[in-house]
Amino acid sequence: MKLNRTILFASLFAMTLALSACGSDDDAPTVDDADTGSMDSGADTDGGTDGDTDGGTDGDADGGTDGDADGDADGGTDTDGDSSISASARAVIASIDTGFTSSVVDLVGVEDPFSVDGSLNPGVSDTIVRAFGDKYFVIRRFMSDSIAAYSIDDTSTPLYEVSTNSDSEEVSSNPHDLVFLSEEKAYLLRYGSPIVWIVNPSVTDPADFKIGEIDLSAYDADGVPEATRGAIVNDKLYIVMQRLEAFAPTQPGFVAVIDTATDTEIDTGTNDDLPGIELPAFNPSDISVDAASDTLLISAQGDFGAFDGSRPPALTGGLVTVDTTDFSASQLIDDNDGTGRMNGVEIASASVGYLVTSSSFGVSSLEQFNPVTGRIDALGVAGLSDVDVRDIAVGPAGNLWVAVGDPVSPRVVVLNPADNSVVTDSIATTLNPASIAFTQ
Numbered sequence: 001m002k003l004n005r006t007i008l009f010a011s012l013f014a015m016t017l018a019l020s021a022c023g024s025d026d027d028a029p030t031v032d033d034a035d036t037g038s039m040d041s042g043a044d045t046d047g048g049t050d051g052d053t054d055g056g057t058d059g060d061a062d063g064g065t066d067g068d069a070d071g072d073a074d075g076g077t078d079t080d081g082d083s084s085i086s087a088s089a090r091a092v093i094a095s096i097d098t099g100f101t102s103s104v105v106d107l108v109g110v111e112d113p114f115s116v117d118g119s120l121n122p123g124v125s126d127t128i129v130r131a132f133g134d135k136y137f138v139i140r141r142f143m144s145d146s147i148a149a150y151s152i153d154d155t156s157t158p159l160y161e162v163s164t165n166s167d168s169e170e171v172s173s174n175p176h177d178l179v180f181l182s183e184e185k186a187y188l189l190r191y192g193s194p195i196v197w198i199v200n201p202s203v204t205d206p207a208d209f210k211i212g213e214i215d216l217s218a219y220d221a222d223g224v225p226e227a228t229r230g231a232i233v234n235d236k237l238y239i240v241m242q243r244l245e246a247f248a249p250t251q252p253g254f255v256a257v258i259d260t261a262t263d264t265e266i267d268t269g270t271n272d273d274l275p276g277i278e279l280p281a282f283n284p285s286d287i288s289v290d291a292a293s294d295t296l297l298i299s300a301q302g303d304f305g306a307f308d309g310s311r312p313p314a315l316t317g318g319l320v321t322v323d324t325t326d327f328s329a330s331q332l333i334d335d336n337d338g339t340g341r342m343n344g345v346e347i348a349s350a351s352v353g354y355l356v357t358s359s360s361f362g363v364s365s366l367e368q369f370n371p372v373t374g375r376i377d378a379l380g381v382a383g384l385s386d387v388d389v390r391d392i393a394v395g396p397a398g399n400l401w402v403a404v405g406d407p408v409s410p411r412v413v414v415l416n417p418a419d420n421s422v423v424t425d426s427i428a429t430t431l432n433p434a435s436i437a438f439t440q
Contacts (some may be wrong), residue, residue, distance in 0.1 A: 085110060088134040088152045089396045090439045091412070095431035096125045098407050103127040105138060106429045107155065108412070110395050110438065118430040120155050121148070130178040131437035132186070132201065135159070142174045142192070147209075149201065152439050162206035164190060164197070179230035179237060181260050187214075187237055189227040194220075196227060196239065198263055212263055219243060219254055219274060227256075229287045233294050233324050235260050240284045240298060241276075248311060249303050253284035255296075255322060255329075268327035280331045282316040285343060290371045292350035296322040297371060299342040299355065302335060317342055319355065319374070332374040339376075340365070346392045347371055348400055348417035354381070356389045364389045366402060368420065381420050382413060393436040399423055403433035412436075 091108040105121040108114055126141040138148045148161040164175040174192035180201065181187070188197040198212030219225035219241055226242035237258040243251050256276040257266040267275040281300035288297050302317030319333040319342050333355075335342055340357040343364065347353045353371040358364035365385040368378040379385065388405035395401050395414075402413040412427040 085396050086134075086440050088439055090136075090152055091395060091401060092129045092131050092136040092437045092439060093403070093412065093429055093433050094127045094129045094138070094435040095410065095429040096127070096434045097431045100125045102431075103434075104430050105129060105136075105155075106433075107152070108427055108429075110397060112424070114414070114424055114427050116427065116429070117155070121150070128176075128435040129437045130180075131439045132180045133183060133440050135201070136437060136439055137178055137201065139175050139178060141176065143172045145173050145175065147175065147178070147188075160204055160206050160209070162209045164188060166195075169193065176228045177230050179232060181232055181237075185211075185260075187230060187239075187258075189230055189239060191226055191228055192224065194224050194227075196258075214258060214263060214265070216241065216256055219256065219276065221245070225254070228285065231287050231289050231296060232260065233289055233296070236266065236324065238287070238296055238322070238324075240287050242283055242285075244283075248306070249283035249316070252282055253279040253298075253300060255279065255298070257327065270327050270329070277322060277327050277329050279320050279322075279329050281318045281320050282314075284317075284320070286345050288345045288347045288353070290347050290350065290353075293372075294324045295371070296324060297332070297345050297347060297353065298322065299345040300335075301341045301343060315341070319345060319369075332371075333369065333376075344392060346394055346400065348394050348398070352377075352417045354392055354400060354417075356392060359386075362388045362405070366392070378420060382415055382422050382425070384413065388432075390432065390434050391436050393438070395438050396440070401436050403429075403436055405432035405434070407432075 089110045091110055093106045094103055095106055096103045103123055103125050104119045106116055106118040108116050121138050124140055124144050128139050130137045134152045136150050140146045145164045146161060148158040150158055164173045172192045173190040175188055176191040177189040179187045184200050184202045186199050186201045188199050194215060194217035196214040197210050199209050200211050203209050216225050216227060217223045220243050226244050227239050228242055229240040231238050237260050239256040241254045243254055254276045257268055259266055265275055268277050271278050282302055284298050284300040286299045298320045300317035303314040305311050305313035315335045318331050318335040320329055321332045322329045340359045342355055343358050344356040351370055353369050355367045355369055356364050357367055363386050366381045366389055367376055368381050369376050389402060390405045391403040393401050400415045400417050404411050404413060410429050410432040412433050413425045414423040416423055
C-alpha cells in the first residue's frame with residue numbers, strides 16, 4: 001500500500017548524505033483486474049523529502065506502496081481456509097533492521113498456523129519484494145540497483161540476478177516497482193530514470209531480462225518524473241509519477257497510460273500539454289484497484305517540507321480516484337490536520353478499503369473507508385492507531401495483512417475485512433516488516 005510510513009528522520013538523514021555526496025538524484029498489481037496492489041514501507045537510502053530515504057517524497061521507508069502481486073483474484077474476504085489456495089502460496093515479507101542498515105526476507109504461511117521461515121536473502125535495507133506465481137523477486141533499490149528472482153521451492157539460490165542499470169547510466173536507477181502483465185512480461189519502474197524497462201521475469205539468463213523500453217522523460221523538466229508505482233487494468237498499464245523538482249513536490253502528480261499490447265503511450269485527452277492524467281494532488285505514493293469498478297485509487301502525501309526549514313510542510317495530498325473508462329481524476333478524500341497524510345491504500349472489496357495515515361515520523365494509523373463514497377467507516381482499526389504501520393496488502397484468502405514496525409516486537413497483524421476481526425496479531429518477523437507480496 002506499498003509508506004509507511006513517513007520515515008521522516010531516515011529521509012532527512014538520507015537527504016543530507018545524498019545532497020552532500022552528489023547534489024541531486026534521487027504484492028505489484030497483476031494483470032488480473034481484481035488484484036488490489038499494496039504499499040510498501042521499508043527503508044530507502046536514496047535521499048529525498050518523502051519520509052523514505054530514497055530521494056522521493058513518497059513517504060515510504062522503502063519507496064512507497066507498492067502494489068504487490070497479492071494473488072487475491074476476487075477482491076473478497078474469504079477466510080474459511082479456501083481449498084483453492086495453492087500449496088505454494090506464501091507471504092513474502094522484506095523486513096528491515098531498526099537502524100536501516102540491513103534486511104532479510106521472511107516467508108510466511110498464508111493460513112493458520114502462519115509458520116515463518118525467516119532470515120532469508122540478507123542484503124541492504126533499501127529492499128522491497130514482489131511476487132508472481134510461485135516466484136518472488138527481491139528488489140534492491142537506491143545504489144544497489146538489482147533484482148534477484150527466487151523459486152518458492154529454492155530460497156537459497158536465485159534463478160537469476162540482474163542489474164537494473166543500463167551500461168550508459170551513471171546514476172542509480174533506483175527500481176521502485178515491478179508490475180506483472182504475465183509470467184513472461186512485466187514493467188520495471190525505475191525511480192531514478194525516465195526509462196521504464198519492459199522485462200521478461202521468467203528468464204534464466206540475465207542478458208535476456210530486458211526486452212524493451214518506454215520513455216517518460218517528457219513529464220518532468222529535469223527529465224526524470226520519479227515513476228514510483230504501477231497497476232494494470234484491462235490491458236492498460238497505469239504508471240504513477242511524483243514529478244519532483246530538487247526533491248520537492250512542486251507540481252501535481254501524473255499518471256501515464258500505456259497500451260500493453262503495443263507498449264505505446266495512450267493520449268488520454270485530459271491534459272493540453274501531456275498525454276497522461278494530471279492528478280489533483282501532489283506526491284502520489286501508492287495505488288490500488290477497485291475490482292468492482294476498475295477504478296484506480298491513489299494515495300498522495302503532499303509536501304513534507306524541506307529538511308532545512310526553507311520550505312514549510314503542506315497538506316497537498318489526499319486520496320484520488322481515476323476512472324479507467326474516461327481517464328477522469330478526482331479527489332475522493334482531502335488530507336487535513338484531522339486525517340493526517342495519506343501514505344498508502346488497499347482495496348479489499350467493493351465497499352471496504354483501507355488507508356494508512358500518518359501524523360509524524362513512525363506514528364500512523366489504519367483506517368477503513370468506502371471506496372465509492374470516501375466515507376471513513378472506522379478509525380484505528382483493530383487498535384492500530386499511533387503505531388508504525390509500514391505496509392498493507394490483501395492476501396490470497398482475502399485477509400488484510402498489516403506490517404507493524406516496532407523496536408521490541410516487529411510483527412504482522414492479519415484482519416478479516418468482513419468485520420475487522422483479528423485473525424492473528426502475532427506473526428513475528430525477523431526484523432521490522434516493510435514490504436509484503438504473495439506467491440500463488
